[in-house]
Amino acid sequence: MALSAGKITTHNRVALSDPCPDRHTPFRLQDRHLTRAHRPIFLKAPSFAIQRQPDTSMTRALPRAHIHSSKLVHFLSENAMLDAVQVTEDVGQKLGDWLDFRQAIALHGLLNPEPHAEQPLAAHQRRAGVMTQEALTRHFDKVKAALEQSIAQGAPSGTGLARIEMPPAKLDEPLEPKIAFEPYRRFYTAHQRQMETQVRTLRAQMRGQLAKSTTALQQLAALDASFENILSEREAMLLGKVPKLLEKRFALALKQHLKKQSEASAEDANAPPLKPDAWLLPWRQQLRTALLAELDTRLQPALGLLEAFNQESTSPP
Secondary structure (H helix, E strand, O other), X not given: OOOOOOOOOXXXXXXXXXXXXXXXXXXXXXXXXXXXXXXXXEEEOOEEXXXXXXXXXXXXXXXXXXOOOOXXXXXXXXOOOOOOOOOOOOHHHHHHHHOOHHHHHHHHHHHOOOOOOOOXXXXXXXXXXXXXXXXXXXXXXXXXXXXXXXXXXXXXXXXXXXXXOOOOOOOOOOOOOOOOOHHHHHHHXXXXXXXXXXXXXXXXXXXXXXXXXXXXXXXXXXXXXXXXXXXXXXXXXXXXXXXXHHHHHHHHHHHHHHHHHHHHHHHOOOOOOOOOHHHHHHHHHHHHHHXXXXXXXXXXXXXXXXXXXXXXXXXXX
16 A cells, blocks of 8 residues: 655544444544555455545545445456445545554554654665656556566566466366366466566555655655555455455356256257357456456555655645
């Protein structure tokens, strides 16, 4: 996650409330503390809910967040892999429930820093220098495009990405329904690992640039690092559920295919087996679409950091 864009003010503080016996922590993070760059991943049983907010300064009142509007959630819902959910909680409340006491204290300290003189940058940071808006944007776009091509066609040469091959467009014979999805699971999870490595590196690079910039962006970089540390395990757990949802969809399509084949054989014992192209080829494209939607979700924190950097760079002194 990343907290983005605009000036960080004393209004951006973790709210405290009376302890609730059924909660792990009494801390609540208000909607106003979150901006476009912070798009937490939520799984409200039985479905995901991923939050997006408009790009706006933190000094303005933010609208109540909707937490189920990501491309990944839309894809899973449209393909009947998730039930549509009603908005029942704001993002700040849900995020607050995820924090333990120590994490909430740490975030409170980051959002309410002690006044101090600006610290000089370390020597290695001064030597590295700050990238221009154009250069940083190009770098983001290059990483994004390489991952998109890896999903759609296989990793392009010169990117350093391992090539992950889609399984052949046929089912092994004799068909074993219980293990038929396994090659596709390996394909999907391999791409997830590739995305995780590349996006985590990109996000750290974005934070590195913010850390060499203004005091507000330095604070933002520190806050993003803290959120990443707090939420990475939960994010991995939630995104790890996506292949399981896809497997259920695959099993249903395969069951329908086998049923049609059985019915055709009952009508004509000499009828040739039905080819799986009618359902398997479109489903394979759905698999790529799911990966592209997941990539979009994973890139949101880095994109938020980039937008914060660009906005700060273009703001009048």
